[in-house]
Amino acid sequence: MQRRDLLRLSLGASVFLGSVSLVGCSAQSPADGYRVLRDDDLPVLKALIPVVLAGTSATAAVVLRSLDHTLAALSPEMLKLTRQLFDVLSLPLTRGPLTGVWGAWEQASADQVTAFLQRWQDSSLNLLRMGHASLLQLLLMAWYECPQAWAACGYPGPPNI
Template sequence: MTPSLTDIPVLSRRGLLKFSVGASLFLSAAGLAGCSPSQPGQGLTAVRDSDLPFLRAVIPVMLEGAVAVEQLPAATAATLQSLDTGLAHLSPAMLKLAHQLFDVLTLGITRGPLTGVWGTWENASADDIRQFLDRWENSSLNLLRQGHSSLLQMVMMAWYSTPEAWAHCGYPGPPTV
């Protein structure tokens, strides 16, 4: 039996006020948590200190299968440097969007509910990260699927723009002129 419109509870003024107060508190807490702008990481231009734990945890999982296990630390560092270079060349508006994505993924108040990773990224296992990536890739929410796609594209473009990645896929590199 499908409910009729008269069976669906109506939001009262009191309920609306409670919801508004709760939403305001949530957004205020999220704003306060992210109010101090993080500085770029050492030797980096666009990737911030606050982004590094997340990226250092996620990049190796995303590169699984494309890099030998013993080469993952070097590949992660090269990908991170390449990602920073790519982000530094974005327009200010696009860089702001990338930073907003990283903020959602790094702030504790949003990280847990949206990713399923309740602890810090440094303590997340590879399985936790795979589950997060799968959750976002297959989400019913378009915004999470877009976030997954953006993250995947940024990391893969960063990796495959490095000379270390070229040998793996048989690319000899750009021609010398």
């Protein structure tokens, strides 16, 4: 490893670890109308939903309600980890360097969001690859839990008992 690479790695690790200590500083109270999702989580998720669920009839409102319902059923420790992931994505200090989205999520284009997802999917850092997988699983699970998604994939719904 060259000196320049070591300095970059050190700087990146310092920024990341410093921001992780700030993660607990974001508001923990739910946004209006939600049980778990917070105001800071919504812009990130609203930017991700149309990209991750492109080609479906998913709407942000439906997916967010379903995701909120799912997150409310998580264990406290899993919810804490999920909130930390959302915090890393929403804090300006970590959002730019880790995602490549330097401005607010509300102004991020679909191409920027796609590039961010690709960046995390192909990352040499296992933590970012796990974050990518978690985001996709959460959003896909939230959408395919909804009855609106069932017809498009040929699922007739649960049997009547």
